[in-house]
Amino acid sequence: MFQFATAAAAPGGAGGLFQMIWPLALMFVIFYFLLIRPNQKKQKQRQSMLQALKKGDKVITIGGLHGTIVEITDDVVVLRVNDVTKLTFDRSAISNAIAKDTASEEAVVSKS
Secondary structure (H helix, E strand, C coil): CCCHHHHHHHHHHHHHHHHHHHHHHHHHHHHHHHHHHHHHHHHHHHHHHHHHHCCCCCCCCCCHHHHHHHHEEECEEEEEECCCCCCEHHHEEEEECCCCHHHHHHHHHCCC
16 A cells, blocks of 8 residues: 555656746746846946046045045045045945036036
């Protein structure tokens, strides 16, 4: 009787394995499209923003400090915070950049 029960369960075991794996595969696909792919896009966009930084751009650091780029190298950025204060940051510490042309257009609009 025991042999009959194991023989009957064996053919269904292969189907049971597939039924256990496909939900895991489906979850991986969902995680990929909801979490991994958008994060990769965001990282590429941030990397291109950091590469496009140039002298005179207004930036915001990850700490919330606003400044203008005075000097820039491969990994270091010197920001002018006010007329006399210059601070040195890693390039990766830049959170957001506002182009020089955009900042001057905003100043003209706000004066009007």
